[in-house]
Amino acid sequence: MADVVAPNLVAAVSELRQWERLMEMAKLGAIPGDGVNRACLTPLDRQARRMFIAWGEALGLTASVDRLGNLFLRHEGSEAGLAPVLTGSHMDSQPKGGRFDGIYGVIAGLEAVQALREAGVATRRPIEVVAWTNEEGGRFAPGCMGSMAYAGFAPPGTWDAIEDTQAVRFGDALAEHLAEEADIARRPLGVVEGPAPHAYVEAHIEQGPILEGRDLDIGVVTGIQGSRWFSVEIHGRSDHAGTTPVSMRQDAMQDAIRAITALNALMRDPSDVLRFTVARMEVFPNSSNSVADLVRFSIDFRHPDRAVVLARGNAIEGVIQSALLHCTAVVHERFTAMPTQFQPLVPDAVERAARAQGLASLRMPSGAFHDAQFMVPLCPTGMIFVPCRDGISHNPAEYSAPDQLAAGTRVLAQVLAELANS
Numbered sequence: 001m002a003d004v005v006a007p008n009l010v011a012a013v014s015e016l017r018q019w020e021r022l023m024e025m026a027k028l029g030a031i032p033g034d035g036v037n038r039a040c041l042t043p044l045d046r047q048a049r050r051m052f053i054a055w056g057e058a059l060g061l062t063a064s065v066d067r068l069g070n071l072f073l074r075h076e077g078s079e080a081g082l083a084p085v086l087t088g089s090h091m092d093s094q095p096k097g098g099r100f101d102g103i104y105g106v107i108a109g110l111e112a113v114q115a116l117r118e119a120g121v122a123t124r125r126p127i128e129v130v131a132w133t134n135e136e137g138g139r140f141a142p143g144c145m146g147s148m149a150y151a152g153f154a155p156p157g158t159w160d161a162i163e164d165t166q167a168v169r170f171g172d173a174l175a176e177h178l179a180e181e182a183d184i185a186r187r188p189l190g191v192v193e194g195p196a197p198h199a200y201v202e203a204h205i206e207q208g209p210i211l212e213g214r215d216l217d218i219g220v221v222t223g224i225q226g227s228r229w230f231s232v233e234i235h236g237r238s239d240h241a242g243t244t245p246v247s248m249r250q251d252a253m254q255d256a257i258r259a260i261t262a263l264n265a266l267m268r269d270p271s272d273v274l275r276f277t278v279a280r281m282e283v284f285p286n287s288s289n290s291v292a293d294l295v296r297f298s299i300d301f302r303h304p305d306r307a308v309v310l311a312r313g314n315a316i317e318g319v320i321q322s323a324l325l326h327c328t329a330v331v332h333e334r335f336t337a338m339p340t341q342f343q344p345l346v347p348d349a350v351e352r353a354a355r356a357q358g359l360a361s362l363r364m365p366s367g368a369f370h371d372a373q374f375m376v377p378l379c380p381t382g383m384i385f386v387p388c389r390d391g392i393s394h395n396p397a398e399y400s401a402p403d404q405l406a407a408g409t410r411v412l413a414q415v416l417a418e419l420a421n422s
Ligand code: HGY
Pocket: 135, 136, 143, 367, 368, 369, 370
């Protein structure tokens, strides 16, 4: 495909329209510091989805939802029956999230399709803008449930029994969500019940400091590092804090500390490539003067090297069990995503489009996981990163400028035009 930019297509991408839509979305779940707390399968999530659908239907796009709640806005191509090109991301946020993680890729997909239609750029193939269910895993762990089910990576009922902090089951929250959206057309669940997409491209903020630090406009994402999530329960016995000798205790808190200390040793990496995070902890009975009888904590472990992801990840349970003095532990693996490399087709198209538009780009892997990684076995896949201020994300201070976001969307529009005519 020539490097020629369809000048009217690039010009049709509206920086202002896109920014205004992002700011409208940011009002839904706004928290202090310009942040957003919009968990999946909530009334706020449905409000945001209705707004997205309204913007799409105003363009003539058609909305549909699959049994995991993945939401699609479809732009028809000139040749019916061809597999669609898919673009999009997620609309759910972290509890103390920002205004751009996920939602930028959904709004960018809409903006790119609107620009294609306004510029009169015909596409042989349909283009579908998707909002994946529960990418973040903040309310219901793990993340990427919608894209994993769509890709046949796990059966759709896999996560039904998982509860949020209010003891609401994912399966019940999903059933309620689908009932609230009963008026939206249903569609088969991804490749489980239908054909594979022709290609997938996701625009996303980098969520790291590299692009900004090197004054670059576009990240040509080459792949995504591996991630493994575990839930750990340390079971002890509740006792009186004042009368029970320490030697007689089965203190779940003390053994949890021993386990996490031992995991820190397992995960030590002087090169600072490995990512090991314990960020969620629940203590029961959670009373100052009762020895804890149950501690639950999360593990998020990531690395770009498959051998490390396997070796260190497989050692986690044994290290925990060996660290305990008086309690027992139950360890479950909740999420297993091996490192993925995108085949060259989409990254090459992204790099070509950036160059044609005079944008400085860099090929780079993603430290964050994304729904894109589950599209890799289905079709040519790629991502487009835009810089974010100080590399901050999963934080209300997350920020990308209107022109930076628009540059990503202009590259997306050109890549979609190319893929939808291939
Ligand atoms: O955790 C992640 O990597 C993604 O931002 N949800």
